[in-house]
Amino acid sequence: MFWWWLWLIAGPVGADPQTRLLNQGCSQYKAMDLSDFYASLNATISDLKAQLRSGKHFATAQQSGGSDSVYAMAQCRNYLSTADCTACFTIAEKQIRNCSAANGARVVYDGCFLRYEGNSFYDQTTLEGNVGLCGKQTVSRNAAAFTSAVEEVLSDLQVATPKINGFFAAVKKDSTSSSGGGNVTVYGVAQCAETVTKSGCKECLKVAYANLESCPPDADGRAVDAGCFLRYSNASFFAQNQTTNIAPFLSNGHGSNKKAIIGGVVGGVAALFFVLVGLFVWFKRSRKPQAGDRGDILGATELRGPVTYRYKDLKSATKNFSQDNKLGEGGFGDVYKGTLKNGKIVAVKKLAIGQSQRGKAEFESEVKIISNVHHRNLVRLLGCCNKGPELLLVYEYMANSSLDRFLFGERRGSLRWTQRHDIITGTARGLAYLHEDFHICIIHRDIKTSNILLDNDFHPKIADFGLARLLPEDQTHLSTKFAGTLGYTAPEYSIHGQLSEKADVYSYGIVVLEIISGQKSNEIKEGDPVGEFLLERAWKLCERNSHTELVDECLDPEEYEAETMKRLIEIALMCIQPSPATRPTMSEVVVLLKSKDSFEARPLTKPVFVDANRRPRGDTSTSTASSTSNATASVSRISGR
Ligand SMILES: *[C@@H]1O[C@H](CO)[C@@H](O)[C@H](O)[C@H]1NC(C)=O
Ligand SMILES: *[C@@H]1O[C@H](CO)[C@@H](O)[C@H](O)[C@H]1NC(C)=O
Numbered sequence: 299m300f301w302w303w304l305w306l307i308a309g310p311v312g313a314d315p316q317t318r319l320l321n322q323g324c325s326q327y328k329a330m331d332l333s334d335f336y337a338s339l340n341a342t343i344s345d346l347k348a349q350l351r352s353g354k355h356f357a358t359a360q361q362s363g364g365s366d367s368v369y370a371m372a373q374c375r376n377y378l379s380t381a382d383c384t385a386c387f388t389i390a391e392k393q394i395r396n397c398s399a400a401n402g403a404r405v406v407y408d409g410c411f412l413r414y415e416g417n418s419f420y421d422q423t424t425l426e427g428n429v430g431l432c433g434k435q436t437v438s439r440n441a442a443a444f445t446s447a448v449e450e451v452l453s454d455l456q457v458a459t460p461k462i463n464g465f466f467a468a469v470k471k472d473s474t475s476s477s478g479g480g481n482v483t484v485y486g487v488a489q490c491a492e493t494v495t496k497s498g499c500k501e502c503l504k505v506a507y508a509n510l511e512s513c514p515p516d517a518d519g520r521a522v523d524a525g526c527f528l529r530y531s532n533a534s535f536f537a538q539n540q541t542t543n544i545a546p547f548l549s550n551g552h553g554s555n556k557k558a559i560i561g562g563v564v565g566g567v568a569a570l571f572f573v574l575v576g577l578f579v580w581f582k583r584s585r586k587p588q589a590g591d592r593g594d595i596l597g598a599t600e601l602r603g604p605v606t607y608r609y610k611d612l613k614s615a616t617k618n619f620s621q622d623n624k625l626g627e628g629g630f631g632d633v634y635k636g637t638l639k640n641g642k643i644v645a646v647k648k649l650a651i652g653q654s655q656r657g658k659a660e661f662e663s664e665v666k667i668i669s670n671v672h673h674r675n676l677v678r679l680l681g682c683c684n685k686g687p688e689l690l691l692v693y694e695y696m697a698n699s700s701l702d703r704f705l706f707g708e709r710r711g712s713l714r715w716t717q718r719h720d721i722i723t724g725t726a727r728g729l730a731y732l733h734e735d736f737h738i739c740i741i742h743r744d745i746k747t748s749n750i751l752l753d754n755d756f757h758p759k760i761a762d763f764g765l766a767r768l769l770p771e772d773q774t775h776l777s778t779k780f781a782g783t784l785g786y787t788a789p790e791y792s793i794h795g796q797l798s799e800k801a802d803v804y805s806y807g808i809v810v811l812e813i814i815s816g817q818k819s820n821e822i823k824e825g826d827p828v829g830e831f832l833l834e835r836a837w838k839l840c841e842r843n844s845h846t847e848l849v850d851e852c853l854d855p856e857e858y859e860a861e862t863m864k865r866l867i868e869i870a871l872m873c874i875q876p877s878p879a880t881r882p883t884m885s886e887v888v889v890l891l892k893s894k895d896s897f898e899a900r901p902l903t904k905p906v907f908v909d910a911n912r913r914p915r916g917d918t919s920t921s922t923a924s925s926t927s928n929a930t931a932s933v934s935r936i937s938g939r
C-alpha cells in the first residue's frame with residue numbers, strides 16, 4: 299500500500315509501474331566483508347539502473363574478484379514504458395535493500411524483477427520453489443468459456459515465446475461465449491530472462507503453465523520462476539498497441555485448430571460441450587492447491603542448492619576413477635581429478651562411508667548445508683552424486699595440492715616466509731568462519747597440513763570440513779579412524795572423545811608450529827641428538843627464550859623478524875594449551891595475528907606431549923615412560939575440572 303501511495307504522489311498521471319509484490323526472499327547467509335559487499339552491490343545496482351534508463355528491459359551486471367562477488371539481474375515487462383520500468387526498479391531496489399547483508403536476494407513484481415546472488419545464475423530456468431499464484435476472485439460470468447480461453451492463451455504463449463527474439467509476448471484473446479452471455483477476453487504475457495537458451499525458456503514456461511493450469515476460472519494468475527514469468531487476466535494490463543502477433547510462431551496453426559474445434563462444438567452439441575467443460579473445470583478446481591500454502595518458498599537458498607551430478611558423467615570425468623587421476627587418499631575416501639564435459643576441472647571424492655547407514659534425504663540435506671559454506675579460505679563443495687554405487691562429492695579443484703607437500707614433501711623449502719605467514723592467517727580465518735560465522739558451528743575435527751590446500755596464488759583453503767556430519771552418530775566419537783590424525787588431535791578429544799571447537803584450535807596450533815619449523819609433528823627432526831618431537835622441542839625452546847631456533851632452516855633469516863616469529867610461536871602454544879578452556883577461540887587468534895602490539899602474554903601451561911609420544915622411540919625407553927606419565931598427569935587434570 300505504501301508503494302502505491304508513493305507512486306500516486308510521484309508517478310506521472312496514467313503511468314503504472316505495476317509494483318504489486320509477488321515474491322521475495324533473502325538468502326540466510328551473510329556476505330563476508332560488508333564494506334566490500336555493499337560497494338559491489340551498489341555498483342551493480344547503479345549499472346542495472348543506467349541500462350534500464352537507456353530503454354532496455356533486461357540487464358545484468360556483476361562485480362567479482364573481491365571477497366564477495368555480486369551477480370545481479372533486472373527485468374521489466376516489455377510493455378512498460380522506460381519511465382514505468384525505472385519506477386518499478388526503484389521500488390524493487392528499496393525492497394531488496396531490506397535484505398541488508400544477505401549474499402543473495404530477489405524481489406518479483408508484476409512489472410519487474412530484481413535479483414542478485416554471489417554466483418552467476420543467469421542461465422537458471424526453473425528451480426525448486428517455482429510457484430503459481432492464482433487470483434482470489436473467479437470471473438463473474440462465462441466461467442467455462444473463460445477457462446478454455448485462458449488455457450488456449452497460456453498454451454499458445456508457451457509455444458510461441460521461446461521462438462520470439464527477446465523472449466517476450468503479450469496477447470489479447472476474445473472469444474464468443476458458448477452460453478450466449480457475451481464475449482470473454484483474456485490477456486496474457488510470457489517472458490523469459492534473455493540470458494537463458496531457447497530450450498531453457500521453453501522448459502521454464504512449461505513449468506509455469508503447469509503452475510497456472512488450475513487457476514481459471516480465477517480472474518487472474520501469475521507464475522514465478524527463476525528464468526521466466528507468465529501471467530493472465532480478464533482485465534487489460536498492457537496497452538493495446540503492445541500486443542505481439544504470435545501467429546507465425548505457432549506450429550502448424552495450432553491455435554486456429556483449437557478455435558475450429560471449439561467453433562464446431564458451439565455450432566453443434568453446445569449443451570453437451572458445456573457439461574463436459576463444466577466437469578473439467580470442477581475436476582481442475584478440486585485439484586487446485588490451497589491458496590497461500592506455496593506462498594513464499596522460492597527461498598534464495600533453494601535457488602543456490604548444490605548441483606546433483608550423474609554418476610556416469612563423474613565416472614567418465616575421472617577416467618573411471620583411474621589411478622592416474624588419483625590426487626590423494628583422505629580419512630573419508632580417495633580423491634580423483636576429473637574433467638567435466640564443459641571443460642571444468644573438479645576434484646571428486648569417493649566417500650568411504652557406508653551408503654545405507656543414512657537416508658539419502660539426510661545425506662542430501664547435509665550436502666546442501668556444506669555446499670552453502672562460502673569463504674575464500676574454505677574449499678567449495680560444488681555438488682554430489684548419490685545415485686551410483688558410491689557416494690561422490692564434487693569439489694573445486696586446487697592446482698597446488700596440499701600444504702604438506704610444500705613443508706615436508708617433494709617441494710620442501712619452496713614456500714617463502716610471506717607465503718607461510720599468509721597461510722597461517724588464512725587458515726585461521728577459514729576456521730573462525732566455520733566455528734562462529736556460519737549459521738551452525740561446524741567443527742572440522744581433522745585439521746592438518748594435508749587438509750590445507752593451496753590455490754594458484756598459494757592462498758590456503760581448508761578441505762574436508764563438515765564431512766564428520768555425514769557419519770552415523772555412533773562413528774563420530776572415539777573412533778580412531780575418524781577422531782582425527784595422530785600428532786594433531788587435542789588430548790581431551792583423542793582420549794575422552796570430548797569434542798568442542800577448541801579441538802580444532804589445538805590442531806591449528808600444531809599446524810602453525812609445522813609451518814614455522816618445517817618439522818612434522820609426529821616425527822623427530824633429522825640429526826636431532828635429543829630425539830624430541832615438535833611440540834616438546836617448541837616448548838623447551840620457548841622456555842629458554844630461544845624461539846628462533848625452531849624456525850625452518852630453509853627460510854632466509856632476512857625474510858622475517860625475530861619478534862614476529864616469537865609472537866607466532868607463542869600464539870601457537872596458546873592454542874595447544876592442555877585445557878580447552880584456556881585456548882583462545884579462532885576469532886581471538888585472528889585478532890592476535892593481526893595486531894602488531896605486543897599482547898600481555900598469557901601464562902602458558904606446559905602442553906601435553908601425548909599422542910605422538912605413544913609411539914616407541916627406539917631405545918630411549920626412559921623418555922617414553924616420562925612423557926607417558928606426563929600425559930596421564932595432564933589428562934587427570936582435565937577430567938578433574
Ligand atoms: C550503498 O548504497 C546505500 C543506499 O543507497 C547507502 O546507504 C550505502 O552507504 C552505500 N554503501 C556503499 C559502500 O557505497
Ligand atoms: C523490512 O524488513 C522488516 C523485518 O526485517 C519488516 O518489518 C519490514 O516490513 C520490511 N520492509 C519492507 C518494506 O518490506
Ligand SMILES: *[C@@H]1O[C@H](CO)[C@@H](O)[C@H](O)[C@H]1NC(C)=O
Binds near residue numbers: 436437438517533534
Ligand atoms: C474481471 O473479473 C473480476 C472478478 O470477477 C471482475 O470484478 C472484473 O470486473 C473483471 N474485469 C473485466 C474487465 O471484466
Ligand SMILES: *[C@@H]1O[C@H](CO)[C@@H](O)[C@H](O)[C@H]1NC(C)=O
Binds near residue numbers: 472
Ligand atoms: C464479440 O466479439 C466479436 C469479435 O471478436 C464481435 O464481432 C462481437 O460484436 C462481440 N460481441 C459482443 C456482444 O461484444
Ligand SMILES: *[C@@H]1O[C@H](CO)[C@@H](O)[C@H](O)[C@H]1NC(C)=O
Binds near residue numbers: 537539540
Ligand atoms: C502505444 O500507444 C501509446 C498511446 O496510447 C503511445 O504513447 C505509444 O508510443 C504507442 N507505442 C507504440 C509502440 O506504438
